Every structure is written in C-alpha cells, then in structure tokens.
Amino acid sequence: MYDIAVIGAGIIGTFVARELSKYDLKIVLIEKDTDIANGTTKSNSAIVHGGYDAKPGTLKAKLNALGNPMFNDICTKLxxxxxxxxxxxxxTNQEEMASVRELYERGIENNIPNMMILDGKETIEMEKNINKNVIGSLYSPTxxxxxxxxxxVALAENAADNGVEIKLGNKVTDIKKVQEGYSIEMEDEKLEAKYVINCAGIYADDINAMVAPRSFxxxxxxxxxxxxxxxxxDIVTHVIFQAPTKAGKGTLVAPTVHGNLLVGPDAEDLEDKENTSTSSDRISFIREKSKKTTDKIPFGATITSFAGLRAKPSTEDFIIEESKDAKGFINVAGIESPGLSAAPAIADYVVDIVKEVAGDLKAKEDFIDSRRPFIKFMELSDEEKAKLIKKDPRYGRIICRCENITEGEIVDVIKRNAGAKTVDAIKRRARPGMGRCQGGFCGPRVMEILARELGMDIKDVLKDGKNSYILTGNTKEN
Ligand SMILES: Cc1cc2nc3c(=O)[nH]c(=O)nc-3n(C[C@H](O)[C@H](O)[C@H](O)COP(=O)(O)OP(=O)(O)OC[C@H]3O[C@@H](n4cnc5c(N)ncnc54)[C@H](O)[C@@H]3O)c2cc1C
Incomplete structure (x- = not known):
C-alpha cells in the first residue's frame, strides 16, 4: 500500500509530489496522459504573476503572493x-487608468512589493515599441x-530521483473507500493508498465525485x-497586459523564456473538457486586440498557435482542503490562473494539510534537492564544445537546425528519470521541433533516436497522446 497517491502530473501534482518526497513516504504520481504536463500546464501564458490581480483575502491572492518569490530558488535548483x-x-484612456489604480490598490492589500504607477512617457521609455497613445501603466517588477x-518535468524528475513512482498513461477510472484508505482503479491496474491528493486539473470535480457528493x-x-x-x-521586453475594462481583460504580449513572442489569450466558455483546438477567427480576434498594445507585431513570423483550458471552479477560488465527506482525500482543485504562479506555495500548503491529516511526517536525511544539469550545447564555449564532442560524439551531431539541438541532448532527456517517451515529450524537454520549421526536418531523426534508445519498433513511436502513431507501415516492401 502507498502512503500517498497524487492524481494528475501537471504543475500542481508534480510540485506536490516533489515537496512530499522530502519525507519518508511511499508516494505514487498517477497521470492519464503519456507525459508529464500535458494538460493545462503546457498551454498557458507562462507568467509568474506579480500578484496584484487576485481579490484580497482569497487563497488565490495569498498563494500567488507567497509563490512568486519562490521561483528563483526552485528554478535554479532544478x-x-x-x-x-x-x-x-x-x-490608453482615463477609464483604463482608473482600473490600473484599482489594481495597484489591490496589490498593496495583497502585500505585493515595489509596484509603481508610471505615466505615459515613463511607460514608453521602458517599452519602445508600444503605441504612443498610452497614458500610464502599473509596473510590477517582480x-x-x-x-x-x-x-x-523537472519537478517530476526530481521527485522520481527521491523515490516517487510515476505511472504515466494510467487514467483513474474509479476510487473506492477501503479500510485503511482508498482503492484507486485505473484502466489497466489497481492500487491502494492511505491518502489521495486530487490534482486532476479540469477533471478534479469528476475525481472528487468518485468519493464524495459533488460539492463543486x-x-x-x-x-x-x-x-x-x-x-x-524582442518586440517587447516585459509582460504587457492591457488594463481590464467592462469589455474584458484584454490580450497580453510577452516574450517567452526561449526568446519567442507570445500573443493571447482570449476567453471562451466551453462544455467539452478535451477541446483544445484553435480557430482562425479567434486567432484573428487576438491579433486585432493586440494592436491596442503595439502595432509592430510581425504576424507573418507566426510559427504556431495553441489553446489551453482554464479550470474555472464554481466556488471562484482555489479549493485546497481535505474533503468534508471523505477523510484522507485532499482536493487541490479549481487551480485556474494564477495557479502556475502560486504552485510552489500551493505545494507547501498541501504538505501542511497532509501533516494535519496524517500526523507529523519524518523528513528524509538524504533528500536530493537539485537535479543533474542539462548540457545546452550551443551555450558552451568552442573549447568546451570540442572537449565534449571528443568525449561523446553524439554532441557533435546537430539534429534540430532551427534550435541547434544535438543528438547528445536528445538522448539525455530520454534517459533521465521521468524521461521522454514520445516525440512531443522530447520537444518539450530539449526543444527539437520548437523552431521555425516545427519539426519538419528533425522529426524523422528524433523518431529514429527515440526508437533506438527505447528499443522499440519505429512504427510504435507516438507523437504525443495515446494512439498518436506517426507511421503506419513501409512505403516500399523489399
Ligand atoms: C489560457 C490560460 C492561461 C494561463 N496563464 C497563466 C499564467 O500566465 N500564470 C499563471 O500563474 N497561471 C496561468 N494559468 C493557469 C495555470 O496554467 C494553471 O493554474 C495550472 O497549469 C494548473 O495546473 P494543474 O496541475 O492543476 O492542471 P493540469 O496541468 O491540467 O494537470 C492536471 C493533470 O491531471 C491529469 N488527469 C486528469 N484526470 C485524470 C485521471 N482521471 N487520471 C489520471 N490523471 C488525470 C491530466 O491529464 C493533467 O495532466 C493559465 C491557464 C490558462 C488555461
């Protein structure tokens, strides 16, 4: 029997599993998809919010403010x-300026440090490409x-380094109360755990309903x-939001950590929890809205579009508590924005709940708090590159010419704990296929390497999800 089963390997489940792996516990992390972070975690704005936006007094506000400063430490370690x-x-007008001031006041109530209200000139000095009709802004340096x-992925790998068992491709289909805890049924197997932590994102309500009456x-x-x-x-160098008005929240324009430009999102209520398709009319709508921020975005340089699903809870706040109707079953649900920003603090909050529910936990003496760094070949000096290629010639073979990724880097992400098992899993970890050609050139080479390293037939290689086979057979038979 496991001590703890965490359901869902998004940013919340992986953070929770990693924090709990600091203690002497037998933990399993269960995920229905073929990879870590394949739900909302891979499809969002990627912003660690300053924390001024959430309504004061809510869990969202409290955990965003606590989570934001924790990113330097965890990202350095991992x-x-x-x-x-x-x-x-x-x-761009007085109504929007009033909304900017309101956000500033909210930020003060939420204890957000170093915010400043800037006038139009100061704003344009900070961002040379934004439109010249801006009259002011809220600057949040954190x-x-x-x-x-x-x-x-890094959290999952580090959790696995510390003994957490990860079960990918295992959808939880039912949960039953048993004497000592819960019996968790998956599509192909069954396991028991004393405590269950529900981090199932958009499906957290359905998972909760397996053990308790629907409360959200x-x-x-x-x-x-x-x-x-x-x-x-480099069109912009900060995250640029438009001031919220009665008409909505506006569109953001932001650089990504890898140097691309992100423009979006819109907001569309759906019924279907699987519908992450994109549509040309919504993309055109986003592009049009972004022009209010800057008319300098070269949309001809678009390389892809994507969509993510916000997990909007009926309670309007994060739901992080032991279920009132199921002892030892902890919900971490309704984690919509700023869930990513709050994630490190959510994990600590959950550990405290586990301590209350399960009694004091024994800390491990041999917890490994960092992960083996990646070799990013292109960031090495010429001398280091030559030395590395001599030691391992795979670093001398460039597989992805857009992002300059070597075979050595691809093999590394396959071989690690919580390693890549699909083409997109490699793309998310090492970036082949993330560039301008979106895998047109490197895709087949990546498949060959994956098949070789995992000892599988190339026809069994998946693009991403279950049954997403890329090849169906030989074009020429001998
Ligand atoms: C458009 C958009 C923009 C956003 N922008 C930001 C932002 O800039 N900053 C920010 O802080 N937050 C942002 N967010 C919110 C943030 O993305 C989420 O709060 C966060 O990703 C939630 O993570 P999660 O782990 O709860 O959910 P998920 O990543 O969805 O993980 C849940 C996991 O549970 C698995 N699962 C579900 N059912 C089962 C089952 N039956 N069995 C096994 N596994 C199961 C899923 O496959 C999934 O992998 C944004 C969200 C969206 C949609």
Whole structure:
C-alpha cells in the first residue's frame, strides 16, 4: 500500500509530489496522459504573476503572493529557465487608468512589493515599441516568465530521483473507500493508498465525485494563443497586459523564456473538457486586440498557435482542503490562473494539510534537492564544445537546425528519470521541433533516436497522446 497517491502530473501534482518526497513516504504520481504536463500546464501564458490581480483575502491572492518569490530558488535548483522581467498593465484612456489604480490598490492589500504607477512617457521609455497613445501603466517588477512544462518535468524528475513512482498513461477510472484508505482503479491496474491528493486539473470535480457528493464543478474556459518566431521575440521586453475594462481583460504580449513572442489569450466558455483546438477567427480576434498594445507585431513570423483550458471552479477560488465527506482525500482543485504562479506555495500548503491529516511526517536525511544539469550545447564555449564532442560524439551531431539541438541532448532527456517517451515529450524537454520549421526536418531523426534508445519498433513511436502513431507501415516492401 502507498502512503500517498497524487492524481494528475501537471504543475500542481508534480510540485506536490516533489515537496512530499522530502519525507519518508511511499508516494505514487498517477497521470492519464503519456507525459508529464500535458494538460493545462503546457498551454498557458507562462507568467509568474506579480500578484496584484487576485481579490484580497482569497487563497488565490495569498498563494500567488507567497509563490512568486519562490521561483528563483526552485528554478535554479532544478535548472529550469525563469526570468524576472517585470510586467506592465497599460492604459490608453482615463477609464483604463482608473482600473490600473484599482489594481495597484489591490496589490498593496495583497502585500505585493515595489509596484509603481508610471505615466505615459515613463511607460514608453521602458517599452519602445508600444503605441504612443498610452497614458500610464502599473509596473510590477517582480512578475516573471518561466517554462511551465519544463518546470513540471523537472519537478517530476526530481521527485522520481527521491523515490516517487510515476505511472504515466494510467487514467483513474474509479476510487473506492477501503479500510485503511482508498482503492484507486485505473484502466489497466489497481492500487491502494492511505491518502489521495486530487490534482486532476479540469477533471478534479469528476475525481472528487468518485468519493464524495459533488460539492463543486469545474468548467473549461478556452484561451487561444499565437506564437511568433524568435526574430519577433524582442518586440517587447516585459509582460504587457492591457488594463481590464467592462469589455474584458484584454490580450497580453510577452516574450517567452526561449526568446519567442507570445500573443493571447482570449476567453471562451466551453462544455467539452478535451477541446483544445484553435480557430482562425479567434486567432484573428487576438491579433486585432493586440494592436491596442503595439502595432509592430510581425504576424507573418507566426510559427504556431495553441489553446489551453482554464479550470474555472464554481466556488471562484482555489479549493485546497481535505474533503468534508471523505477523510484522507485532499482536493487541490479549481487551480485556474494564477495557479502556475502560486504552485510552489500551493505545494507547501498541501504538505501542511497532509501533516494535519496524517500526523507529523519524518523528513528524509538524504533528500536530493537539485537535479543533474542539462548540457545546452550551443551555450558552451568552442573549447568546451570540442572537449565534449571528443568525449561523446553524439554532441557533435546537430539534429534540430532551427534550435541547434544535438543528438547528445536528445538522448539525455530520454534517459533521465521521468524521461521522454514520445516525440512531443522530447520537444518539450530539449526543444527539437520548437523552431521555425516545427519539426519538419528533425522529426524523422528524433523518431529514429527515440526508437533506438527505447528499443522499440519505429512504427510504435507516438507523437504525443495515446494512439498518436506517426507511421503506419513501409512505403516500399523489399
Ligand atoms: C489560457 C490560460 C492561461 C494561463 N496563464 C497563466 C499564467 O500566465 N500564470 C499563471 O500563474 N497561471 C496561468 N494559468 C493557469 C495555470 O496554467 C494553471 O493554474 C495550472 O497549469 C494548473 O495546473 P494543474 O496541475 O492543476 O492542471 P493540469 O496541468 O491540467 O494537470 C492536471 C493533470 O491531471 C491529469 N488527469 C486528469 N484526470 C485524470 C485521471 N482521471 N487520471 C489520471 N490523471 C488525470 C491530466 O491529464 C493533467 O495532466 C493559465 C491557464 C490558462 C488555461
């Protein structure tokens, strides 16, 4: 029997599992998809919010304020890209300026440090490409950008380094109360755990309903984005929000940690929890809205679009508590924005609940708090490159020419704990296929390497989800 089963390997489940792996506990992390971070965690704005936006007194506000300063430490330890570039909320008229001031006041109530209200001239001095009709802004220097899926993968790897068992491709289909805890049924197996932590994102209401009467619902709200090539990555240097008005929240324009430009999202209430499709009319709508921030975005440099589903809870706040109707079953539900920003603090909050529910936990003496760093070949000096290639010739073979990724880097992400098992899992960890050609050139080579390293037939290689086979057979038989 496991001590703890964590359901869902998004940023929340992986953070919770990693924090709990500091204690002497037998932990399993269960995920229905073929990889870590394949839900909302891979499809969001990737912003570590300053923390002025959430309503004071809510868990969202409290945990965003606590979570934000924790990013430097965790991202350094786990070798994940994070940049504290600051954010601006810009106003172009007096109504929007009033909204900027309201956000500032809220930020003060939420204990957000170092915010400033800037006038139009000061704002334009900070961002040369934004439109000249801006009359002021809220500057929040503590806001940042991160790679959410790389962080979740790193947390999962570190949790596994510390003994957490990870079961991917295992959908939880039912949970039953048993004498000592819960019996968790998955599609192909069954296990028992004393305590269950429900981090199932958009499905957290359905998982909760397996053990207790429905006390909350999660509704999906889709947000779509445009991603632009690195040639457009320096159009802005901060995260730029538009001031919220009665008409809505506006569109953001932000650089990514890897130097691309992100424009989006919109907001669309849906019924379907699987619908992450994008549509040309919504993308056009986002592009049009972004022009209020800057008319200098070269949309011809768009390389892809994507959509994510916000897990909107009926309670309007994060739901992080032991279920009143199921002892030892802890919900971490309704984690919509700023869930990523709050994630490190959510994990600590959950550990405290586990301590209350299970009694004091024994800390491990041999907890490994950092992860083996990645070799990023292109960041090495010529001398280091030559030395490395001599030691391991695979670092001398460039597989992805857009992002300059070597075979050595690809093999490394396959071989690690919580390593990549699909083409997109490699893409999310090492970036082949993230560039301008979106895998057109390197895709087949990545498949060959994956098949070789995992000892599988190349026809069994998956692009991403279950049954997403890329090859169906030989084009020429001998
Ligand atoms: C458009 C958009 C923009 C956002 N922007 C930001 C932002 O800039 N900053 C910020 O702080 N937050 C942002 N957020 C919110 C943030 O992305 C989420 O709070 C966060 O990703 C939630 O993580 P999670 O682990 O709870 O959910 P998920 O990442 O969805 O993880 C839940 C996991 O549970 C798994 N699961 C579900 N059902 C089962 C089952 N039956 N069995 C096994 N596994 C199961 C899923 O497959 C999934 O992997 C944004 C969200 C969206 C949609």
């Amino acid at each position: 070798d994940v890209p994070f940049k504290r570039i600051g954010s601006l909320v810009i106003a 806001a940042g950008i991160v790679s959410p899926w790389e962080l979740a 619902d999660i509704r999906p709200t889709r947000g779509q984005y445009n991603v632009l090539d690195k040639s457009a990555g």
